[in-house]
Amino acid sequence: MKKPYIFITRTLPEEIIAPFRANWDIQMWDSEEKPVDRTILIQETAKADALITMLSDRIDEQLLEQGAQLKVIANLAVGFDNIDVKAAQKKGIIVTNTPDVLTETTADLTFGLLMATARRFIEASDHIRNGNWENWAPLLLAGLDIHHKTIGIVGMGRIGRAVAHRAQGFHMNVLYHNRSRDTEAESALGATYVSFEELLQQSDFVVCLAPFTEETAGMFNAKAFQTMKSSAMFINASRGANVVEEDLYEALVAGDIAGAGLDVFTKEPIANDHPLLTLKQVVALPHIGSASVETRQAMMHLCLENINLVLSGQQPKTEVK
Numbered sequence: 601m602k603k604p605y606i607f608i609t610r611t612l613p614e615e616i617i618a619p620f621r622a623n624w625d626i627q628m629w630d631s632e633e634k635p636v637d638r639t640i641l642i643q644e645t646a647k648a649d650a651l652i653t654m655l656s657d658r659i660d661e662q663l664l665e666q667g668a669q670l671k672v673i674a675n676l677a678v679g680f681d682n683i684d685v686k687a688a689q690k691k692g693i694i695v696t697n698t699p700d701v702l703t704e705t706t707a708d709l710t711f712g713l714l715m716a717t718a719r720r721f722i723e724a725s726d727h728i729r730n731g732n733w734e735n736w737a738p739l740l741l742a743g744l745d746i747h748h749k750t751i752g753i754v755g756m757g758r759i760g761r762a763v764a765h766r767a768q769g770f771h772m773n774v775l776y777h778n779r780s781r782d783t784e785a786e787s788a789l790g791a792t793y794v795s796f797e798e799l800l801q802q803s804d805f806v807v808c809l810a811p812f813t814e815e816t817a818g819m820f821n822a823k824a825f826q827t828m829k830s831s832a833m834f835i836n837a838s839r840g841a842n843v844v845e846e847d848l849y850e851a852l853v854a855g856d857i858a859g860a861g862l863d864v865f866t867k868e869p870i871a872n873d874h875p876l877l878t879l880k881q882v883v884a885l886p887h888i889g890s891a892s893v894e895t896r897q898a899m900m901h902l903c904l905e906n907i908n909l910v911l912s913g914q915q916p917k918t919e920v921k
């Protein structure tokens with residue numbers, strides 16, 4: 601019998617893929633960093649029983665039309681805004697993602713980004729490397745305190761709750777805004793539900809962890825930044841397009857807010873001459889929220905497990921509904 605054909609849109613470590621080669625015919629795009637060419641992806645989709653896709657692959661109706669025998673798309677990410685899930689479902693194609701296995705790792709990075717922004721880690725490191733450190737000085741690279749401040753989490757889901765848990769350890773006052781109240785987070789984490797406007801007005805650190813949807817697109821705009829305290833900082837570890845980047849730049853330059861920590865951008869990779877990168881109060885990272893070796897391996901294993909379950913007629917572990 602013909603083996604199912606699996607196409608993976610980046611090169612993944614052979615030791616993770618190897619155990620599946622006995623039962624599946626597996627091909628990978630021959631780069632770990634460069635996204636697959638659209639024309640190749642279309643050709644591969646036409647042959648594939650399953651795809652492992654990345655957040656940089658646009659899986660739209662046009663592409664899905666090609667998937668004559670495609671049964672499952674396993675996205676190597678918890679976010680799935682790169683996939684037209686409704687169109688896939690219409691064609692009976694199952695979409696899976698990688699929730700939970702990346703929650704703690706992404707929360708670590710998010711809280712670390714908050715700390716790096718508040719305490720000016722990157723500026724301070726550059727200060728030494730550029731040979732500018734002449735002496736200890738009373739206000740040299742003085743940043744903002746984190747402990748006992750107010751953190752406002754927009755999107756109190758898995759990662760939001762894990763960030764709130766970290767904030768508790770810093771004796772922070774935790775506010776959150778979500779589509780609906782999360783009474784479990786309120787009792788377990790001492791978090792207080794507030795409106796989006798109240799969260800912006802009261803928080804010292806506003807942290808975006810809501811997915812990119814029609815509702816959240818551009819929710820962090822000029823009005824939102826003007827509502828924040830001028831001493832407050834904005835941290836984004838979900839999706840860049842939740843922010844109007846021109847408005848963020850203007851707000852930082854005008855002093856409407858004090859700083860920003862950004863792991864995600866509207867266009868990735870962000871151009872290295874982007875205005876935001878000229879500001880010293882911006883800490884920018886190349887979308888590495890879940891990038892620990894252990895977690896990326898766990899995400900790969902989960903994709904393969906989901907495919908295995910679907911191809912053997914079972915329910916995948918983490919289907920996007």
Ligand SMILES: NC(=O)c1ccc[n+]([C@@H]2O[C@H](COP(=O)([O-])OP(=O)(O)OC[C@H]3O[C@@H](n4cnc5c(N)ncnc54)[C@H](O)[C@@H]3O)[C@@H](O)[C@H]2O)c1
Binds near residue numbers: 702757809813864
């Ligand atoms: N930077 C990274 O590398 C990285 C890593 C993992 C996840 N992410 C991003 O983080 C997001 C969250 O992941 P998760 O596992 O916590 O997802 P989740 O679904 O558990 O949590 C998202 C929360 O956002 C809430 N939400 C949705 N729309 C909202 C709105 N309009 N206003 C306020 N809240 C809203 C949801 O109700 C939910 O509670 C992902 O969708 C992804 O975009 C980024």
Ligand SMILES: O=C(O)[C@H](O)CO
Binds near residue numbers: 655676677678679890
């Ligand atoms: O959505 C996700 O999972 C991230 O952006 C990458 O881990």
